[in-house]
Amino acid sequence: MKPHWFKRKGIFFIPKSLLGWAIMLIAFIYATYIFIEIDSRSHSVSDTLRPFLINLLLIGLAYTLIALLTSRGPTDKK
Numbered sequence: 001m002k003p004h005w006f007k008r009k010g011i012f013f014i015p016k017s018l019l020g021w022a023i024m025l026i027a028f029i030y031a032t033y034i035f036i037e038i039d040s041r042s043h044s045v046s047d048t049l050r051p052f053l054i055n056l057l058l059i060g061l062a063y064t065l066i067a068l069l070t071s072r073g074p075t076d077k078k
Helices: 018-041 045-069
Strands: 006-009 012-015
Touching: 012 018, 012 045, 018 045
Parallel strands: none
Antiparallel strands: 006 012
């Protein structure tokens, strides 16, 4: 049996269970931590945003992959 932690709404994945919410919270906290870490070492806005956006894309990719693997597919029954 496949776990169903997320529900797909268009192109977005909405957490459906406690584990889904925990994964989304961890992704948000990690993105915030990465932003603060990069900002503490940078000298300008572009020095902050370029590395942060790359990291944010990777975090989003990991979140999407986890959500895709643990969401209810179109062929799955309730």
